[in-house]
Amino acid sequence: MRSRVLLLMWLPLLTLTSGGALFAQGSSAQRQQPEWFGDGVVMAGNWEPLIFRTRRGHYLREDYVERYKREHTEETVRRLAEQGVNYVQTHFYKGFGLKAEAEDIEYAKKLRALCKKYGIRVGLYIGGVMAYETLFLEAPEAKEWIRRDENGKPLYYWDEQTFRYKPNFFHAGFQAYMKGIVRAAIEQLEPDALFFDNFNLDRDPLSDHSEYTARLFREFLRAKYTPEELKGRIGFSDLREVKVPEFKLAQDPFEMRVVRSPMFQEWIDFRNDRLAAYFRTLADYARELDPDIVIGLNIGGVTDDNRLAWGVDFSRLLPQADFFFSEESDTAQWTADEVLTSLIRSYKIAGLFGNRLIAYTSGWLADRQRTAPTQLYIGEALAFGSQAGMVCWMEEDGTFIRPDSRVYIDFFRRHKDLYRDTRSVADVAVLRSFPSMAYNNDTPLFSTMLFEQTLIQKRVPFEIVFDSTLKDLSRYKVLVLADQESIGDGELELIRAFVRNGGGLVAVGTSTIYTERRIRRLDFGLSDLFGCHYPYDGDRPSSTVRNTYGKGRVVYIPRIRPSVPPPPKGFNGTIPAKYWKLPANAGELYTAVKWASGGALSLEADAPDSVAAELRRRPDGAYVLHLLDYDTGAEHENLDVRLRLLEAAESYRVTLRSPDFDEEIRLEPKVADGRLTFRVPHLKTYDVILIEPQP
Numbered sequence: 001m002r003s004r005v006l007l008l009m010w011l012p013l014l015t016l017t018s019g020g021a022l023f024a025q026g027s028s029a030q031r032q033q034p035e036w037f038g039d040g041v042v043m044a045g046n047w048e049p050l051i052f053r054t055r056r057g058h059y060l061r062e063d064y065v066e067r068y069k070r071e072h073t074e075e076t077v078r079r080l081a082e083q084g085v086n087y088v089q090t091h092f093y094k095g096f097g098l099k100a101e102a103e104d105i106e107y108a109k110k111l112r113a114l115c116k117k118y119g120i121r122v123g124l125y126i127g128g129v130m131a132y133e134t135l136f137l138e139a140p141e142a143k144e145w146i147r148r149d150e151n152g153k154p155l156y157y158w159d160e161q162t163f164r165y166k167p168n169f170f171h172a173g174f175q176a177y178m179k180g181i182v183r184a185a186i187e188q189l190e191p192d193a194l195f196f197d198n199f200n201l202d203r204d205p206l207s208d209h210s211e212y213t214a215r216l217f218r219e220f221l222r223a224k225y226t227p228e229e230l231k232g233r234i235g236f237s238d239l240r241e242v243k244v245p246e247f248k249l250a251q252d253p254f255e256m257r258v259v260r261s262p263m264f265q266e267w268i269d270f271r272n273d274r275l276a277a278y279f280r281t282l283a284d285y286a287r288e289l290d291p292d293i294v295i296g297l298n299i300g301g302v303t304d305d306n307r308l309a310w311g312v313d314f315s316r317l318l319p320q321a322d323f324f325f326s327e328e329s330d331t332a333q334w335t336a337d338e339v340l341t342s343l344i345r346s347y348k349i350a351g352l353f354g355n356r357l358i359a360y361t362s363g364w365l366a367d368r369q370r371t372a373p374t375q376l377y378i379g380e381a382l383a384f385g386s387q388a389g390m391v392c393w394m395e396e397d398g399t400f401i402r403p404d405s406r407v408y409i410d411f412f413r414r415h416k417d418l419y420r421d422t423r424s425v426a427d428v429a430v431l432r433s434f435p436s437m438a439y440n441n442d443t444p445l446f447s448t449m450l451f452e453q454t455l456i457q458k459r460v461p462f463e464i465v466f467d468s469t470l471k472d473l474s475r476y477k478v479l480v481l482a483d484q485e486s487i488g489d490g491e492l493e494l495i496r497a498f499v500r501n502g503g504g505l506v507a508v509g510t511s512t513i514y515t516e517r518r519i520r521r522l523d524f525g526l527s528d529l530f531g532c533h534y535p536y537d538g539d540r541p542s543s544t545v546r547n548t549y550g551k552g553r554v555v556y557i558p559r560i561r562p563s564v565p566p567p568p569k570g571f572n573g574t575i576p577a578k579y580w581k582l583p584a585n586a587g588e589l590y591t592a593v594k595w596a597s598g599g600a601l602s603l604e605a606d607a608p609d610s611v612a613a614e615l616r617r618r619p620d621g622a623y624v625l626h627l628l629d630y631d632t633g634a635e636h637e638n639l640d641v642r643l644r645l646l647e648a649a650e651s652y653r654v655t656l657r658s659p660d661f662d663e664e665i666r667l668e669p670k671v672a673d674g675r676l677t678f679r680v681p682h683l684k685t686y687d688v689i690l691i692e693p694q695p
Contacts, residue, residue, distance in 0.1 A: 033294065033322055033354075034192070034292050034294060036086075036121055036192070037192075037193075037294050037322065038420070038421075039416070039420070040387070040412065040413065040416055040419070040420070041086055041087040041121070042084050042085045042086055042087065042409065043085070043087040043088065043089060043123075043358075044080050044085045044087070044088050044089070045088065045089040045090070045125075046071050046088075046089075046090055046091065047089055047090060047091045047125035047195075047197075048091060048094070049091040049094050049096075049101055049104035049107075050065065050068050050103070050104055050107075051094070051096055051100060051101055051103075051104055051134075052094045052096070052131075053068065055096075055131070055133075055163060056160075056161065057160075058160075068107075069107075071111075072107045072108075072110050072111045072114075073114075074114050074117075077111070077114040077115055077117075077118050077120065078118060080118075080120065081118040081119065081120060084409065084413065085120060086119065086120055086121060087120065087121045087122070087123065087192075087193075088111065088115050088120055088121070088122050088123070089122075089123040089124070089125060089193070089195055090108050090111050090112070090122060090123070090124065090125065091104055091108055091124075091125050092105060092108055092124035092125055092126060092181075092185050092189065092191075093124075093125070093126045093127060093181050093184075093185070094125075094127045094131065095127045095128075095129045095130050095131040095135060095164060096131040096134045096135055097131075097134050097135040097137070097138045097139060098138070098181070098184060099134075099138045100131075100134035100135070100137075100138065105188070105189075108124070108189060109188065109189055112189050112190075112191070121192040121193070122189070122191050122192055122193075123191055123192060123193030123194065123195050123294070123296070124185045124189060124191045124193070124194055124195065125195050125197060126178075126181055126182070126185065126194060126195065126196050126197065127197045127198055128167065128169070128196060128197055128198030128199060129157050129164040129165065129166060129167065129198055130142055130145065130146070130164065130165045130166075130167050131163055131164050132146075132163065132164075132165050133163055139177065141173055142167075142173075142174075142177070144171065144173060144212075145167045145168050145171045145173055145174040145177075146165050146166075146167065146168065147165070147166040147167055147168045147206075147207075147208040148168075148208060148209060148210055149205065149206065149207075149209055150205065150209040150244070150246050150247075152209075154166075155202070155206055155208075166202070166206075168208040168210065168212065168213060169201070169274070169275060169278045170208070170212075170213055170216055170274050170278065171212060175278060175281055175282075178282060179281070179282065179285050182194065182282060182285055182286050182289070183285075183289060186286065186289045186290050186293070187289075190290075191293070192292075192293070192294060193293060193294035193295070193296060193322075194286055194293060194294075194295055194296070195296040195297065195298070195325075196279070196282060196295075196296070196297040196298070197297075197298045198298065199275070199279065199297040199298055199299050199312075199317075200275070200299060200300065200307075200310040200311055200312050201271050201275055201310055201311030201312075202310060203309045203310055203573075204245075204247045204267075204309070205246070205247035207244060207247075207267075207271065208244070209243075209244045209246070210244075211243075213244055214242065214243040214244050216270075216274065217242065217243075217244060217266075217267065217270050218239040218240075218242050220266075220270045220273070220274070221239055221242070221266060221270075222239065224266075233262055233266075233517070234262050234263060234266075242263075244267070245261070245263055245264050245267045256441065256572070257440070257441050257442045257569075257570045257571075257572055258439065258440050258441070258442070259438070259439040259440070259441070259518075260439075260518065262517065265435075265438070265439055265517065265518065268308065268309070268438045268439070269434075269438070271311040272308060272311050272312070272313040272316060272434075272438075273313075273316065274311075275311040275312070275313075275316075275317070276313060276316035276317050276320070279297065279317055279320055279321075280320050283295045283320040283321065284320075294322045294323070295320070295321050295322050296321060296322060296323040296324060296325070296358070297317070297321055297324050297325070298324065298325040298327070299312045299314075299317060299324050299325070300312065300325075300326060300327055300328065301324075301326030301327070301328040301343060301345070301346030301349075301357065301359070302314075302328075302343075302345035302346045302349055302464070303328045303329070303330070304328075304329075304330060304449075304574055304575040304576060304577065304580075305573060305574050305575075306437060306438075306441050306445055306573035306574070308434065308437055308438040309438075309441065309573055313434065314349050314353070314466070315353075315434070315466035315467070315468050315469070318349070318350070318352075318353035318354075318355050319353055319354075321353075321355055322354075322355060322356070323350075323355055323356040323357065323358055324350065324355055324357060324358070325357075325358050325359075326343060326346045326357055326358065326359045326360075327360070328343055328346065328359070330342075330577040330580075331343065331359075331360070331377065332376050332377050332380045332630060333376075333630065334610045334630035334631040334632070335577075337578070337581065338581070338582075338609070338610075339577060339578060339580050339581045340453070340456065340457055340580070340582075340609070340610060340612070340630050341577045341580055342380060342384075342456065342612070342630070343357070343359050343380060343384075344380070344384050344456055344612065345452060345464060346359070347380075347381075347384035347385040348384065348424070348462075348463055348464050349464050350385065351385075351386075351423075351424055351463075352463055352464065352465070352469070356385060356387055357381075357385055357387075359377075359381060359385075360377075373404065373632055373685075374404045374405050374408075375404065375405075375407075375408055375632070375659070375660075375685050375686065376628070376630065376632055376685060376686075378405060378408040378409070379408065379628050379659075379685055379686035380628060382408070382411075382412060382419070382626065382686065382688070383612070383613075383614045383626035383627075383628045383686065383688075384612075384614050384626070384628075386419040386420075386422050386616065387412075387419065407659050408659045408686075410659075411657075411658075411659035415657060415688070417618075418624050418657070418688055418690060419624075421618065421619055422616035422617060422618050422624055423616060423617055424461065424463060424614065424615070424616055425461050425602055425603075425615040425616060425617050425623070425646070426461045426462050426463040426475070426476060427460060427461045427462065427476065427477045427478060427593075427597055427600075427601050427602050427603075428455060428460055428461065428462035428463070428476060428477065428478045428479075428480055428593060428597075429462065429463055429464075429465040429469075429473060429476040429478070429479050429480065430448065430451060430452055430455070430462055430463070430464050430465065430480045430482065431465055431466070431467075431470070431479060431480065431481055431484050432448060432464055432465070432466055432484075433466075433467055433484045433486060433487050433491070434466065434467050435486035435487070435488075435514075435516045435517070435518060436483070436484040436485050436486045436487065436514075439486055439518045440485065440486070440518075441570075441571065441572050441573035442570040442571050442572065442573075443483045443485075443509070443510065443570075444482070444483045444484060444485060445571065445573065445575065446483075446562075446566065446571055446575055446579070447482040447483035447508055447509060447560050448482040448483070448484070449575060449580065450482070450560050450562060450580075450582075450583045451480055451482040451508065451560060451589060452464070452482075453580055453582060453583070453586075454582060454583060454586045454589045454590060455480075455590075455593070456612050457582055457586070457609040457610075457612065458586065458590045458609075459603060459604070459605050459607065459611065459612060459613040460590065460593060460601060460603070461601070461602050461603055461613075461614070461615050462480075463476075467488075467491055470491050470494045470495065471494060473494070473495075473498040473503060474498075476503065477503065477504055477596075477597040477598070477600060477601075478503065478504035478505065478506060478593050478596045478597050479495060479498060479499075479503060479504070479505050479506075480505075480506050480507075480508075480593070481495075481505070481506070481507040481508065481511035481512065482508045482509070482511070482560065483508055483509040483510050483511055483560075484511045484512070485509075485510040485511060485512070485513050485514045485518075486514040486515065486516055486517075486518050487511075487512050487514075487515075487516065487525060488515060488516035489515070489525070491516075492512065492525045492526060495526065495529075496526070496528075496529065496549075498552070499529055499549050499550060499552035499553075499554060500549060500550030500551065500552060501550065501551060501552070502550070502551035502552050503552050504552055504553045504554070504555075504593075504595075504596030504597050504598065505526075505529060505549075505552065505553070505554045505555070505596060506554075506555045506557065506589070506592045506593055506596050507526065507529075507530060507554070507555070507556050507557070508556075508557045508558075508559065508560055509540065509557075509558065509559050509560070510534075510540065511524070511526075512524050512525035512526045513525070513534055520536060521536070522535065522536045523535055523536070528549065529547065529549045529554045530545060530547065530554060530556040531545045531546070531547030531554065531556065532545045532547075532556055540558060541556065541558055542558055543558065544556065544557050544558065544588070544592070546595065552596075553595060553596045553597075553598065554596065555592040555595060555596050557585075557588065557589065557592060560583050560585065560589070561583055561584040561585045562579065562581070562583055562584065563581040563582060563583055563584050564578060564579050564581050566579065582609060600644055601644065602615060602643060602644050602645070602646075603615050603625070603641070603642070603643055603644075604641070604642040604643075605627070605639060605640070605641045605642070606639060606640045606641075607627070607636065607639045607683075608629075608631065608634070608636065610629055610630045610631035610634070611627060611628065611629045611630070611631075611636070611639075611683065612627075612628050612630065613625065613626060613627050613628070614626040614628075615643075617646070621647065621693055622690060622691060622692045622693070623643070623645060623690075623691040624688060624689070624690055624691070625641070625643075625688070625689040625691065626686070626687075626688050626689075627639070627680065627683055627686070627687045627688075627689070628685070628686050629683055629684070629685055629686075632685060635682070635683065635684050636682070636683045637681060637682055637683075638679055638680070638681060639679065639680040639683060640677065640678075640679050640680075641677065641678055641679070641680060641689075642675050642676070642677045643675065643676045643677075643691070644674060644675055644676075645676060645691075645693075647693070648671075648674055648676075649671075649693035649694060650671065650694070651669075651671065651693075651694040652669045652671070652676055652691055652692060652693055652694060653666075653690075653691075653692040653694055654666070654667040654668075654669045654678050654689060654690070654691050654692075655667065655689070655690050655692075656680065656681075656687055656688070656689050656690075657687070657688055657689075657690070658684070658686060658687045658688065659686060660684040660685055660686065660687075661682075661684075665681065667679070667680070667681075667689070669691075676691070
């Protein structure tokens with residue numbers, strides 16, 4: 001986690017979840033998240049200990065020690081409680097060692113006791129770097145855990161913080177040490193949650209190149225393949241001389257648009273697999289000690305960067321977690337060039353795996369890039385995260401929640417029934433295939449983001465899915481493959497079955513032309529569904545094709561046409577926000593999805609492209625529709641909404657509420673031809689509409 005301007009009593013505030021979801025999958029046993037976590041949490045944090053603030057040096061003012069002490073006083077905790085804070089995330093381990101941080105831990109214990117007195121839950125921060133100047137004094141064996149480059153040099157944190165070494169997360173000694181940190185945290189402070197920071201591996205060439213890691217890589221390959229399969233994969237089966245792939249400047253993934261080498265591909269898979277295994281080790285151990293503990297980690301969000309290059313595979317990590325942090329730079333806004341940027345993708349992935357996203361909606365990161373009022377950031381968290389997800393700095397007068405934020409937070413707290421235990425109603429699943437995204441840092445990511453952007457701005461209910469979730473597509477009407485070029489035969493059969501049984505499919509460009517090992521097929525892997533061909537030595541189709549297959553409908557579209565011309569060398573895994581502009585053929589993409597669904601999209605709304613929507617369903621059968629306008633300088637009237645709900649009723653009670661005004665408005669719905677229609681009289685920033693079937 002990046003360093004924060006936490007000057008003494010400046011504590012960031014944010015709200016977590018109103019959910020209560022079950023774990024989706026993974027080795028950890030499925031379990032219900034604790035009630036306190038599912039009831040809506042307003043969080044304050046001061047996770048930087050005094051030893052770190054002093055050693056780091058910057059962001060300091062002359063009274064920083066006194067201010068640090070005041071953070072841990074009863075006056076501070078009382079003010080937090082008075083303003084609705086019910087969760088504090090504080091420091092425990094920053095990487096200096098338990099002895100070096102002992103004085104800070106005592107302050108954390110004091111804060112823990114005060115929070116308990118005022119009914120505030122506490123989570124503990126655990127860092128993922130090594131402050132070697134003190135750590136090596138109390139744990140000399142830690143010198144063996146340094147992450148080293150191909151020249152044997154230690155890899156540092158960043159910038160001036162060369163006193164913080166990156167550790168080799170895969171080293172058994174380091175993992176055992178971190179389990180000791182987990183045990184100490186739970187036994188000494190009895191926290192309600194643990195939060196693991198710095199949970200990524202950086203982009204190559206910043207991998208560990210030690211023989212220790214090379215041995216683990218060889219073991220990974222032997223476990224994954226038989227000798228005969230290895231020979232077919234890399235040309236030989238004797239792995240004794242295999243080492244960590246070296247990424248010289250000319251081979252740096254920052255410049256490598258396509259990863260063709262099978263050994264490089266396996267290395268990418270190894271990094272993602274081992275990071276997930278390390279997190280599973282920590283999470284399982286923590287839950288052995290305390291089955292009710294909540295687990296979070298900092299892995300960033302669905303940024304403009306290809307996170308797989310950082311070892312971050314959401315589908316492998318998030319089944320073990322309860323929440324994760326996003327430090328995405330492209331926060332909610334509607335730019336002068338009419339580009340909508342958002343954290344919607346991150347919220348959707350969090351929901352898919354029963355997680356909640358913590359995002360900076362004001363304060364540290366948002367203040368650095370503020371282009372929109374706080375209401376938009378919090379409104380986005382309410383609409384797409386079913387939470388009040390809010391961060392703001394504690395002000396000098398003790399006003400922890402700023403007035404512009406308080407209105408939205410209070411709205412959330414008054415209307416928790418609109419958010420708790422709701423589930424997204426998604427017509428469309430957008431596949432992010434691991435081999436497609438990991439082995440090509442250009443077209444698959446760009447096309448997928450632009451297709452998702454179309455769905456966001458055309459208000460089509462959708463979710464992002466992964467290879468592991470293709471086994472159950474039954475809840476979706478349409479699957480989207482946006483240049484998802486590398487898909488295995490097993491996954492192709494799952495897609496065929498989905499379409500054969502009545503599902504829709506929209507495929508773009510090079511989708512399915514490679515195997516999961518990125519070996520070129522002689523034709524589309526799903527040419528029978530697409531109704532067209534892309535021969536190995538020929539050109540792809542030049543026009544859109546519609547086809548039927550079994551009970552399903554299929555649309556093949558030759559390409560997504562960006563509105564902003566891409567740079568000539570591609571994106572290399574990073575897509576700046578200016579390229580997020582709605583594609584030139586967005587209308588064609590939307591029409592294709594609608595046709596593939598059989599004309600049965602759950603939601604249609606006549607609104608500008610700056611308005612996004614989220615449709616969710618409560619356990620009692622009621623629906624909740626969220627409308628959020630990213631163009632905060634505009635206000636809209638008389639927006640017509642049409643819904644096709646899962647279970648039609650003869651009549652509905654439809655009410656509109658908004659933190660932008662106090663009154664509850666009763667809308668007049670009409671039911672005809674299986675559709676429910678109503679008109680939204682006014683949208684300033686955020687409206688939420690409750691749709692209740694009547695008996």
